[in-house]
Amino acid sequence: MKIIMIAALGLAVSGCATITRGTTDQITINSEPAGALATTSSGLTCPSTPCTLEVSRKSEFVVSYSKEGYLPQQVPVGTKMAGAGAAGLAGNVLFGGIIGVGVDASTGATLEHFPNPVFVTLQPVPRLAAPRAARRPASKPKIKANTPAPVS
Secondary structure (H helix, E strand, O other), X not given: OHHHHHHHHHHHHHOOHHHHHOOEEEEEEEEEOOOOEEEEOOOOEEOOOOEEEEEEOOOOEEEEEEOOOEOOEXXXXXXXXXXXXXXXXXXXXXXXXXXXXXXXXXXXOOEEEEOOOEEEEOOEOOOOOOOHHHHOOOXXXXXXXXXXXXXX
């Protein structure tokens, strides 16, 4: 009887996404060119891309990129149901793990982030062309020496 109970408990727990997948996710942050500062709206910082950040599976956030000489950019990062997360959730439902379903839902263990990796191609700051008048000095009227002034 003990063996049957242990086997049933093992099956119920093995479907739990919180146990099999954990509550955090690794997010890769990258840019072209590399070396950009990336900060998330959740407060995490990547001082120089590429890097990897560990975030809660249920958190959605925005990654803001900045690099001198380039326009700043932002990329929203969302969550969606993961294939492995759905399998863990289904295991809970099939084996009667209502508590496991609740735990998985509250921790976000069934979710994954997208896009992952987060990638941007930074655009250089455009160089503004100087106005035509500012590019060359205005010409002064030429006055010839020893030329009599016109008589009216």
